[in-house]
Amino acid sequence: MVQFSVAVFIYPGADILDFAGPIEIYTTGSPPGVESPFKLITFAHENPLQASAKALTVVPDATFSEVESKIEEYDLLVVPGAAPDLLKTYIDSKEGGEIQALLRKFVTLSPRKEQGQRVLQSVCTGSLLLGASGILAHRTVTSHHMSYDLLKELCDKAAGGDSCTNVVRNRWVDAGTTEAGVRIVNAGGVSSGLDASLFISELLAGKERANWAAEIVEFERRAQDDGWGA
Secondary structure: OOOEEEEEEOOOOOOHHHHHHHHHHHHOOOOOOOOOOEEEEEEEOOOOEEEOOOOEEEOOOEEHHHHHHOHHHOOEEEEOOOOHHHHHHHHOOHHHHHHHHHHHHHOOOOOOOOOOOEEEEEEOOHHHHHHHHOOOOOOEEOOOOOOHHHHHHHHHHHHOOOOOOEEOOOOEEEEEEOOOOEEEEEEOOOOHHHHHHHHHHHHHHOHHHHHHHHHHOOOOOOOOOOOOOO
């Protein structure tokens, strides 16, 4: 079976379920006798770091520079959200600039031959980092429902004017592919990361694997237009 390499970015103050939800889906065991299609690591600038209002101390698997130096080896990159005020400050920081640069590089990478697909996934306000990096221009996207205006503002700023970004109130959004073929998927709100991750699981590993994961975690899958995702 083809195996997809997943890198989950974590930063101080990141919402716990934003990154824990996708991790749960991608690491949930496959049916007996079937190899898992996902191999996952977490990475960050700090080690350890405190997530979500210092409610959890996280020890990432790798440093930011380690993943950055071999980003072409990863098929799925997950970016969680955080409180909007925290992100507005983080976007302008040195570390925020580095993750934005990494996002811009990732979306230009062609899929690896065997895997045939790369995906960039944001959860909740993680889309603000994507928007600030300039990669959501001319796309239909979503975010947490309290950050729609901020997302559009950041997209427009990155574009130097009108980004033509269409922000919609969806559970999650398949925002299409880049010129290199990287698919961008936004989850609307915190728990929507589970829905988006199951969609991506089906996209990469098939419906049987996605349905198995949903059953194991006892989560009822929802369509991208089923509610607004908080």
